[in-house]
Amino acid sequence: MADSICKARGAPPVGVNWPNTFIKRTLRLQVKLGRTYEYQRKLYEDPQIIGAWFELVRNTINKYGITLEDIYNFNEAGFQMGQISASRVVTDTERLGRPKQVKPTNTEWVTLTQGACADGSTVPPFLVFKGKEFNHAWFYQGLPSTWAFTVSPNGWTTDQIGLQWIRHFEKHTRLKTVGSKRLLILDNHGSHTTPEFRTFCEDNNIILLWMPPRSSHLLQPLDVGCFSPLKTAFSKQNQDLIRNHVFHITKVDFITAF
Numbered sequence: 230m231a232d233s234i235c236k237a238r239g240a241p242p243v244g245v246n247w248p249n250t251f252i253k254r255t256l257r258l259q260v261k262l263g264r265t266y267e268y269q270r271k272l273y274e275d276p277q278i279i280g281a282w283f284e285l286v287r288n289t290i291n292k293y294g295i296t297l298e299d300i301y302n303f304n305e306a307g308f309q310m311g312q313i314s315a316s317r318v319v320t321d322t323e324r325l326g327r328p329k330q331v332k333p334t335n336t337e338w339v340t341l342t343q344g345a346c347a348d349g350s351t352v353p354p355f356l357v358f359k360g361k362e363f364n365h366a367w368f369y370q371g372l373p374s375t376w377a378f379t380v381s382p383n384g385w386t387t388d389q390i391g392l393q394w395i396r397h398f399e400k401h402t403r404l405k406t407v408g409s410k411r412l413l414i415l416d417n418h419g420s421h422t423t424p425e426f427r428t429f430c431e432d433n434n435i436i437l438l439w440m441p442p443r444s445s446h447l448l449q450p451l452d453v454g455c456f457s458p459l460k461t462a463f464s465k466q467n468q469d470l471i472r473n474h475v476f477h478i479t480k481v482d483f484i485t486a487f
Contacts, residue, residue: 231251285438289412293408293436301345301347301352301411301413302347302413302450303415306456307338307339339357343456353376355378356487357381377393377394410436415439463487466486
């Protein structure tokens with residue numbers, strides 16, 4: 230575009246550095262690092278799809294007279310035991326390359342399944358560790374009795390674990406229920422849509438609303454609002470361990486930090 234203007238004025242084309250200098254001298258412009266995401270997710274950013282979702286939520290709440298105290302959302306988040314985030318450091322101006330940070334050696338995967346209520350309260354954490362059998366020796370005394378733990382071969386959620394979680398949810402929200410129905414908003418992960426999962430919810434007056442496919446990056450309240458700051462805080466705990474020369478994070482260390 231700039232070259233076209235120069236040509237119309239009989240001037241030579243702009244130089245290779247012109248875009249950068251143009252941005253620097255134009256205060257309302259800045260350069261940001263772009264992020265990539267799936268084309269299918271882009272398709273589901275249709276305002277009609279998003280609008281229909283919120284209309285469905287409103288209609289469901291009005292139909293059953295559901296109060297804030299009975300509206301819940303839940304989601305999974307993955308953690309590496311030795312997870313730390315990149316941080317800003319002060320360094321010599323003549324240094325070549327980026328400063329390095331030491332991270333703990335244990336990269337074992339742990340999945341957190343967390344529920345939260347629209348009134349600000351939360352369901353106790355439900356953690357999935359990698360393993361064949363659950364070992365109580367992993368944990369220290371004094372851990373909250375309401376926290377729940379299980380294992381899977383890779384530390385990820387399975388259909389059976391999804392069913393364990395919904396029973397955990399029912400146990401810890403039943404007495405808090407104000408109306409006759411609880412509304413649970415969730416994504417379309419396979420463990421959330423099994424016949425056993427649905428039947429349990431029907432039997433316990435839990436209404437399920439699944440978000441439109443590939444739209445959780447826009448519609449999942451827990452992702453950005455809760456999980457992002459939680460992971461940042463967890464990372465700082467691990468950085469404190471590194472400063473104290475603890476380089477291998479055990480399950481006990483993970484639970485303590487978490």
